[in-house]
Amino acid sequence: MSNTFPFVRPRRLRQNDRIRGLVRETHLNVEQLIYPVFIAEGISEPREISSMPGIMQWPLEMIGREAQRIAELGIPGLLLFGIPNEKDEVGSQAYAEHGVIQEAIQRIKAASPETLVITDVCLCEYTSHGHCGVLHNGNVQNDETLDLLSEMALSHVAAGADIVAPSDMMDGRVGALRHALDEHGYQQTPIMAYSVKYASGFYGPFREAAGSAPQFGDRRAYQMDPANVREALRELEQDIAEGADMVMVKPALSYLDVIRQVRDHCDLPLAAYNVSGEYSMVKAAAQLGWIDEQRIVMEMLTSIRRAGADIIITYFAPEVAQWLKG
Numbered sequence: 001m002s003n004t005f006p007f008v009r010p011r012r013l014r015q016n017d018r019i020r021g022l023v024r025e026t027h028l029n030v031e032q033l034i035y036p037v038f039i040a041e042g043i044s045e046p047r048e049i050s051s052m053p054g055i056m057q058w059p060l061e062m063i064g065r066e067a068q069r070i071a072e073l074g075i076p077g078l079l080l081f082g083i084p085n086e087k088d089e090v091g092s093q094a095y096a097e098h099g100v101i102q103e104a105i106q107r108i109k110a111a112s113p114e115t116l117v118i119t120d121v122c123l124c125e126y127t128s129h130g131h132c133g134v135l136h137n138g139n140v141q142n143d144e145t146l147d148l149l150s151e152m153a154l155s156h157v158a159a160g161a162d163i164v165a166p167s168d169m170m171d172g173r174v175g176a177l178r179h180a181l182d183e184h185g186y187q188q189t190p191i192m193a194y195s196v197k198y199a200s201g202f203y204g205p206f207r208e209a210a211g212s213a214p215q216f217g218d219r220r221a222y223q224m225d226p227a228n229v230r231e232a233l234r235e236l237e238q239d240i241a242e243g244a245d246m247v248m249v250k251p252a253l254s255y256l257d258v259i260r261q262v263r264d265h266c267d268l269p270l271a272a273y274n275v276s277g278e279y280s281m282v283k284a285a286a287q288l289g290w291i292d293e294q295r296i297v298m299e300m301l302t303s304i305r306r307a308g309a310d311i312i313i314t315y316f317a318p319e320v321a322q323w324l325k326g
């Protein structure tokens with residue numbers, strides 16, 4: 001009988017800030033945030049993405065300064081996405097020596113050497129058809145695409161990238177990248193695998209940001225069905241077996257149960273991608289005065305951490321870094 005009311009009163013530990021802080025189970029730290037950035041060729045001024053207020057496409061000339069600004073906020077790393085001037089059937093600019101990302105990496109490393117540079121490895125921003133791999137008769141060819149992704153990852157690391165993050169969802173890409181990197185002397189470069197990436201409507205604003213909407217069809221033949229979680233664990237095991245150093249679940253907020261299952265299923269560091277649609281919905285509601293933006297964002301990111309993510313990739317990173325400083 002003693003373990004119930006009135007002897008037990010959970011409100012005792014909610015009385016004030018200091019007690020609440022003492023018993024808080026989940027913390028949000030700036031060291032665990034990654035900020036995605038878009039770099040576009042052929043622009044000279046930052047261009048705001050209309051569906052993502054506050055998020056820019058950056059010209060190459062300015063990305064070094066932006067990297068410094070983010071580093072000064074205490075955010076350890078950037079996840080880079082490139083928007084090339086020219087696209088073709090096989091995404092040549094994705095693995096060109098002087099492609100937009102290869103140039104951006106060098107500029108970021110020169111301006112802010114301590115910034116962790118993580119690169120997205122996928123062809124969709126570079127292909128004329130907007131799909132994540134090479135096409136034959138309208139179908140994405142898995143194994144041919146692996147060779148191009150490996151070339152892409154190698155070119156990023158050669159330019160100075162610290163971590164590569166394959167997001168294409170081809171089968172066998174983690175192993176292909178690991179082999180290619182090791183063969184070229186990059187045994188120390190970690191792979192952050194987008195292990196569990198769903199075909200999600202929450203990517204909508206990103207497609208404007210990265211100019212990467214498929215010209216026909218959709219990505220359901222390679223990205224995962226939002227209804228599946230057992231399949232997520234199979235994808236996860238495969239990536240671990242192929243040598244992933246870190247794994248990812250994307251998107252985050254509608255997939256907190258998936259984050260939890262992945263967390264319980266493996267010991268690797270786990271990242272969650274708080275994607276563009278999740279950002280835009282909050283910004284839109286905040287602009288209308290319908291929500292308290294800071295409070296909602298902190299609650300959402302805390303929920304991602306509570307679900308089990310170690311690392312959060314989020315467009316809110318700079319604002320959160322400032323809020324955490326208080």
Ligand SMILES: [Zn+2]
Pocket residue numbers: 122123124125131132167168
């Ligand atoms: Zn892609």
